[in-house]
Structure formats: C-alpha cells, structure tokens
Amino acid sequence: AQKVTQAQTEISVVEKEDVTLDCVYETRDTTYYLFWYKQPPSGELVFLIRRNSFDEQNEISGRYSWNFQKSTSSFNFTITASQVVDSAVYFCALSEWNKLIFGTGTLLAVQP
Amino acid sequence: EPEVTQTPSHQVTQMGQEVILRCVPISNHLYFYWYRQILGQKVEFLVSFYNNEISEKSEIFDDQFSVERPDGSNFTLKIRSTKLEDSAMYFCASSEEGQNYGYTFGSGTRLTVV
Numbered sequence: 001a002q003k004v005t006q007a008q009t010e011i012s013v014v015e016k017e018d019v020t021l022d023c024v025y026e027t028r029d030t031t032y033y034l035f036w037y038k039q040p041p042s043g044e045l046v047f048l049i050r051r052n053s054f055d056e057q058n059e060i061s062g063r064y065s066w067n068f069q070k071s072t073s074s075f076n077f078t079i080t081a082s083q084v085v086d087s088a089v090y091f092c093a094l095s096e097w098n099k100l101i102f103g104t105g106t107l108l109a110v111q112p
Numbered sequence: 113e114p115e116v117t118q119t120p121s122h123q124v125t126q127m128g129q130e131v132i133l134r135c136v137p138i139s140n141h142l143y144f145y146w147y148r149q150i151l152g153q154k155v156e157f158l159v160s161f162y163n164n165e166i167s168e169k170s171e172i173f174d175d176q177f178s179v180e181r182p183d184g185s186n187f188t189l190k191i192r193s194t195k196l197e198d199s200a201m202y203f204c205a206s207s208e209e210g211q212n213y214g215y216t217f218g219s220g221t222r223l224t225v226v
Contacts, residue, residue: 035214043201044219045155091155098143099168100215102155 002027002096004103012109013082021077021106023092029053033095034068034075039105040088048090051075082110114138118204118218125194125225133189133221135204143207144187145215146179148172150200158202161187194225 003026013019025034036048049059051068059066063080079086087110093100117136125131137144146158159169161179178190187206191198204218 033214037217043222045203045217047214047216050214093155097168098160098162099145099157100147100155101157104154 002029002094002101004092004094004101006092006103006106008106009104010107010109012111014111015084016081018078018080019082019108019110021079021090021092021108023075023077023103025073025075025092025094027073027094027096029096035093035095035100036066036075036077037091037093037102038088039091045091048077079108082108084110084112086110114216116204116206116216116218118202118221120221121219122222123224125223127196127225128193131191131194131223133191133202133204133223135187135189135218136185137187137204137206138208138216139185141206141208141216143167143209144179144181145205145207146189147203147205147217148200149203149220150197155203158189191223194223196225199223199225 005024008022011019032053034051038046038048049066056068056070065078067076087108089105089107091105092103119134144161147155148158149155157170159173159179160167176192180188201220201222203220205215207215
C-alpha cells in the first residue's frame, strides 16, 4: 500500500538556521509523483513542488531545495536561512493514480 | 492565476443537520476532489469525481456523504446528517488531468458540528 512517513512531528529553529524536513515514501508504482505543500496558520494548502519519479535531479527555488533519492525512497525538503514566515505545517504527499496520499506533516516553528 | 473557490469559509451546524459545502473548480479542469483534515491531523482523501460520476472514494466517504456537479461550474459535497466527528477542514481540489498536471486546492471550509 502507498504510504508517506514524515517522522519529524515538530521542529523548532532560530531564524537564519537551515532546516531539513524528511519524507520517506512507499509505493509499488514505477511512475508516481511526489509533492510538498505548506499549510500556514491560516489553514490553506500552498503548493510548493511536484516531482516526477523519473526525474531525480535536485531542485532549488530561492531558499527552498529538494533532494529526491529513489534508492532510499526519500524526498527531503531543505529551507536555507529560515525566516519567521516559514513557520507552518509542511506536508509531503505521494500520488496514487488519481489522488494524493499525505504524510502526517511536520510543524516548523521558526523563532526570531 | 486561476483559483479553486470554496464557500463558506466557516460553517457551524447542529448535529443531525444536513450541510452542503460548495466549490468552484478551475474552469478547464476535468477532475474534482474532496479532502478532509481533522484538526491537527493529516489531510485525507474523500472522493474523486470525473465525467459526472465518482471515480474513487475512500472508506470515510460513507452513505452520509454525496457529491454533485449541479451545473457547469459548481461542485458540492453534502453531508446528510452531521455528526460531531465530521468537524474538520474540508478542501476541494481540481486537476486538469490528474497527477500528470498536479492539483489545485481551495482555501478550505472549516465545518464545526455542535
């Protein structure tokens, strides 16, 4: 069965620190997509990235970067030089044909 | 940028009452979804809808739930007789062509059953 594990329930860092959020997934599919979403205190789900299983290149977008490793079934997310506005719950998700399977989320608190 | 619109943003209802949550998906999208997030927990899939019928539903989506696309723009989730445990954030999402194109989520409706 498809499964997404985010072992870190809560992380607290001080502003400007780098932080990595871990995501491990399980799937039998050969083609799949992985996602990261941010959920700020206001509650909406903000799309961050979608990655195809055939594309293992790491991606960087500003202070955000993602490390996809098929060999370890991981899709980790790093925020460089964290800011208070990064405080949110971050969800990793795996596509299963036509729906998303979400992990339990990691609450990131960035202290000033 | 196109958005998925959900109304209302917050609804309070009495236990046993029927409630309808409304969504306007992105106009050229073909796939529609409802997800649920109980406070402090993960986001869970409820149902997917394509070509005017349910394509998949989860165990959560029992006979108390139904979905409808009453016209060309709205997509609704009805809960027939609400229970306290239905209190959650309900997210609508739409997609042009499923996972290949990603999903756009609405900002959610917070349902409180009292």
